[in-house]
Amino acid sequence: xxxxxxxxxxxxxxxxxxxxxxxxxxxxxxxxxxxxxxxxxxxxxxxxxxxxxxxxxxxxxxxxxxxxxxxxxxxxxxxxxxxxxxxxxxxxxxxxxxxxxxxxxxxxxxxxxxxxxxxxxxxxxxxxxxxxxxxxxxxxxxxxxxxxxxxxxxxxxxxxxxxxxxxxxxxxxxxxxxxxxxxxxxxxxxxxxxxxxxxxxxxxxxxxxxxxxxxxxxxxxxxxxxxxxxxxxxxxxxxxxxxxxxxxxxxxxxxxxxxxxxxxxxxxxxxxxxxxxxxxxxxxxxxxxxxxxxxxxxxxxxxxxxxxxxxxxxxxxxxxxxxxxxxxxxxxxxxxxxxxxxxxxxxxxxxxxxxxxxxxxxxxxxxxxxxxxxxxxxxxxxxxxxxxxxxxxxxxxxxxxxxxxxxxxxxxxxxxxxxxxxxxxxxxxxxxxxxxxxxxxxxxxxxxxxxxxxxxxxxxxxxxxxxxxxxxxxxxxxxxxxxxxxxxxxxxxxxxxxxxxxxxxxxxxxxxxxxxxxxxxxxx
Amino acid sequence: xxxxxxxxxxxxxxxxxxxxxxxxxxxxxxxxxxxxxxxxxxxxxxxxxxxxxxxxxxxxxxxxxxxxxxxxxxxxxxxxxxxxxxxxxxxxxxxxxxxxxxxxxxxxxxxxxxxxxxxxxxxxxxxxxxxxxxxxxxxxxxxxxxxxxxxxxxxxxxxxxxxxxxxxxxxxxxxxxxxxxxxxxxxxxxxxxxxxxxxxxxxxxxxxxxxxxxxxxxxxxxxxxxxxxxxxxxxxxxxxxxxxxxxxxxxxxxxxxxxxxxxxxxxxxxxxxxxxxxxxxxxxxxxxxxxxxxxxxxxxxxxxxxxxx
Numbered sequence: 001x002x003x004x005x006x007x008x009x010x011x012x013x014x015x016x017x018x019x020x021x022x023x024x025x026x027x028x029x030x031x032x033x034x035x036x037x038x039x040x041x042x043x044x045x046x047x048x049x050x051x052x053x054x055x056x057x058x059x060x061x062x063x064x065x066x067x068x069x070x071x072x073x074x075x076x077x078x079x080x081x082x083x084x085x086x087x088x089x090x091x092x093x094x095x096x097x098x099x100x101x102x103x104x105x106x107x108x109x110x111x112x113x114x115x116x117x118x119x120x121x122x123x124x125x126x127x128x129x130x131x132x133x134x135x136x137x138x139x140x141x142x143x144x145x146x147x148x149x150x151x152x153x154x155x156x157x158x159x160x161x162x163x164x165x166x167x168x169x170x171x172x173x174x175x176x177x178x179x180x181x182x183x184x185x186x187x188x189x190x191x192x193x194x195x196x197x198x199x200x201x202x203x204x205x206x207x208x209x210x211x212x213x214x215x216x217x218x219x220x221x222x223x224x225x226x227x228x229x230x231x232x233x234x235x236x237x238x239x240x241x242x243x244x245x246x247x248x249x250x251x252x253x254x255x256x257x258x259x260x261x262x263x264x265x266x267x268x269x270x271x272x273x274x275x276x277x278x279x280x281x282x283x284x285x286x287x288x289x290x291x292x293x294x295x296x297x298x299x300x301x302x303x304x305x306x307x308x309x310x311x312x313x314x315x316x317x318x319x320x321x322x323x324x325x326x327x328x329x330x331x332x333x334x335x336x337x338x339x340x341x342x343x344x345x346x347x348x349x350x351x352x353x354x355x356x357x358x359x360x361x362x363x364x365x366x367x368x369x370x371x372x373x374x375x376x377x378x379x380x381x382x383x384x385x386x387x388x389x390x391x392x393x394x395x396x397x398x399x400x401x402x403x404x405x406x407x408x409x410x411x412x413x414x415x416x417x418x419x420x421x422x423x424x425x426x427x428x429x430x431x432x433x434x435x436x437x438x439x440x441x442x443x444x445x446x447x448x449x450x451x452x453x454x455x456x457x458x459x460x461x462x463x464x465x466x467x468x469x470x471x472x473x474x475x476x477x478x479x480x481x482x483x484x485x486x487x488x489x490x491x492x493x494x495x496x497x498x499x500x501x502x503x504x505x506x507x508x509x510x511x512x513x514x515x516x517x518x519x520x521x522x523x524x
Numbered sequence: 525x526x527x528x529x530x531x532x533x534x535x536x537x538x539x540x541x542x543x544x545x546x547x548x549x550x551x552x553x554x555x556x557x558x559x560x561x562x563x564x565x566x567x568x569x570x571x572x573x574x575x576x577x578x579x580x581x582x583x584x585x586x587x588x589x590x591x592x593x594x595x596x597x598x599x600x601x602x603x604x605x606x607x608x609x610x611x612x613x614x615x616x617x618x619x620x621x622x623x624x625x626x627x628x629x630x631x632x633x634x635x636x637x638x639x640x641x642x643x644x645x646x647x648x649x650x651x652x653x654x655x656x657x658x659x660x661x662x663x664x665x666x667x668x669x670x671x672x673x674x675x676x677x678x679x680x681x682x683x684x685x686x687x688x689x690x691x692x693x694x695x696x697x698x699x700x701x702x703x704x705x706x707x708x709x710x711x712x713x714x715x716x717x718x719x720x721x722x723x724x725x726x727x728x729x730x731x732x733x734x735x736x737x738x739x740x741x742x743x744x745x746x747x748x749x750x751x752x753x754x755x756x757x758x759x760x761x762x763x764x765x766x767x768x769x770x771x772x773x774x775x776x777x778x779x780x781x782x783x784x785x786x787x788x789x790x791x792x793x794x795x796x797x798x799x800x801x802x803x804x805x806x807x808x809x810x811x812x813x814x815x816x817x818x819x820x821x822x823x824x825x826x827x828x829x830x831x832x833x
Contacts, residue, residue: 049689053788055606055607055608056608061608138563141567141571186608187608189609203617203780204607204609204617205607205613205614205617205618205780205785206617206618206621206780207780208690208780230689230690230692230778231778231780232689232690232778233775233778233784233788234775234776234778236673236776237676237688237689237775237776237777237778238689238778240673240676240677240680240681240688240689241680241687241688241689241778243681244680244681244684244687244688245684246680246687246688246689247689397561397791400555400556400557402557402560402567402572403557403560406569440568443568443569443570444569445568445569445570
């Protein structure tokens with residue numbers, strides 16, 4: 001009897017068997033996982049669901065609302081913006097203006113990074129330099145100029161500026177301190193900080209991080225042992241994950257989601273006034289003969305807008321009508337007036353100014369603010385009621401709207417625009433929006449073409465005023481002057497919304513949409 | 525065989541090159557400016573000019589393309605604008621998630637659709653087959669985001685037994701896998717049913733049956749083996765498509781794969797990231813197709829690679 005030698009090539013039958021076995025194994029592996037956890041966090045772990053991917057725990061190039069909460073849990077600055085938009089001392093225990101262009105700062109004694117190294121003045125000097133050298137920095141745009149650091153002792157130093165920067169103590173809250181040896185003019189992917197947490201695992205590509213409490217943190221020991229940060233881009237998924245208990249906190253939620261979550265057992269909503277201003281801003285590049293160049297026409301159009309109904313019915317009370325030219329929650333903001341709905345007056349004024357039958361083009365970028373399309377459609381209907389025909393032009397995110405904003409894309413009349421206030425200071429927003437000069441406008445950089453030399457001077461004067469009371473007075477005057485030019489048809493301030501499981505306590509949500517993780521605790 | 529393989533590899537390289545070149549040009553022709561997406565609303569013209577220079581976007585298109593090709597040869601696909609790190613590394617970080625989901629989805633699809641298709645073929649034109657047909661087509665007709673949200677609502681909220689999002693445990697794989705598999709079931713099971721019906725009516729099956737071969741062997745060993753080529757082709761094609769990212773499912777389930785990555789890359793006009801994603805996924809898809817082609821002679825001895833039928 002002869003034996004058939006085993007075939008050295010893969011037979012058809014073997015291939016099918018191996019394929020079937022492999023397929024079955026793969027198919028069963030997820031089923032086997034049924035016995036595994038449901039993804040709910042453990043009793044000592046807080047899980048945050050962010051709507052944007054946290055690319056790193058450095059903020060040189062990447063700083064958005066919720067990121068600040070997490071970044072500051074690992075890396076800290078000399079100061080922080082605290083309740084009431086007031087600066088609080090963090091790594092510094094003294095931060096005083098000693099002359100209009102000089103500040104005296106002292107580092108707290110005994111502060112160490114999570115690896116035990118002490119914080120030095122050289123770390124501060126290097127940090128300021130690195131923020132200055134990084135290209136495309138968002139933070140850099142907040143500073144009129146970066147200060148020069150002059151060491152005066154082991155823990156003391158002076159910050160010098162060429163021009164007075166009275167809000168330097170607030171602005172320095174954005175400069176996170178890292179050991180000088182490890183700092184680079186780029187987004188740091190690793191390294192240590194002085195914060196209450198250290199990174200134990202990170203997947204920046206997926207936006208997922210695990211933070212653990214630093215055992216010998218220099219400050220108050222945070223109650224939560226571990227923090228997990230997850231990136232869940234789709235809002236409905238974040239809502240479901242919060243409802244199921246898989247996430248403990250979700251931030252930056254829309255009015256629709258807030259409505260869904262209201263009253264659900266185990267879920268609580270946090271709400272506070274925001275610092276983002278959403279406006280229907282006029283185009284200030286219109287020819288002098290155009291009706292919109294006349295502030296009386298711009299004012300008349302504001303009477304057409306029923307802001308109360310927009311806030312109540314379209315924005316479902318997730319916003320407040322603006323009562324000034326910047327959000328009132330910003331420090332230094334002034335209540336300058338209110339938007340009044342009076343269509344009869346709008347019609348009469350427009351007629352008397354020869355602007356009845358006006359046609360305007362309103363444009364905006366999708367997602368610029370919640371319910372953007374519904375707001376714009378409602379506005380178009382309201383304008384129709386006073387005889388103004390509005391056409392709507394919507395841009396997709398990442399499109400060419402910036403060209404249009406700079407007057408390089410084509411003609412338009414009104415833009416739906418959201419403007420952030422990350423410093424918590426009215427002056428920063430006023431400088432960016434209303435202090436444009438003719439020189440800025442040559443490159444299209446004056447905000448929507450708004451150039452008013454008198455107002456620009458007022459703002460600039462206020463921005464360099466060292467005396468706080470005098471600064472507030474000057475800022476208030478500038479804001480009234482801006483309001484009187486009727487720069488926008490309507491404006492509102494979205495509230496900052498956050499949803500949390502009821503086991504999470506102690507979230508002191510700030511208007512800048514961040515909170516201090518060291519104050520958060522888990523019940524049960 | 526080696527000649528065939530060399531030719532196919534050459535074709536594959538050319539396909540990848542043409543694909544990536546086309547994408548390079550198309551993303552730059554599309555409206556939008558990476559510099560303004562990167563810089564945010566407060567950027568000035570100077571900021572934008574500086575960023576364009578930093579990204580090399582101030583150079584003519586042909587120069588950009590030349591630099592891209594030069595860097596490509598050294599494996600450098602540029603730095604992602606939004607992740608501030610190597611675009612290729614970002615994609616490769618996400619790829620295991622997409623591969624895991626694709627493999628699981630295709631495995632579940634095959635494990636369910638093949639027996640189902642065989643069952644339907646054995647009961648062709650009966651009311652039970654009609655019922656199975658209706659169910660699978662209903663599954664295919666449901667939009668994936670709807671199926672996903674329904675599964676989430678039932679299994680993550682009402683009966684909180686499975687995670688709602690992400691891949692924090694293996695159980696997180698179940699809902700996205702099932703969502704994708706539901707869509708693929710009808711396609712694969714109906715293909716198996718058609719192939720099996722034809723095979724079961726073939727003369728060689730009649731002969732085998734007359735010689736006393738059992739019905740079980742006739743079905744699984746004779747008829748299914750002869751249906752393997754079209755089945756593997758269909759499964760391979762679906763698998764290659766899944767590797768390109770299951771955008772909607774990834775977004776609904778917060779799955780950190782390349783599908784959700786490419787959405788973000790497109791929104792931010794992150795050219796290096798778009799190009800790296802296309803390069804990696806196109807390479808994988810072509811590789812899968814090549815493996816499918818190479819499997820044909822193993823599945824059907826009549827097939828000779830590189831020779832006309």
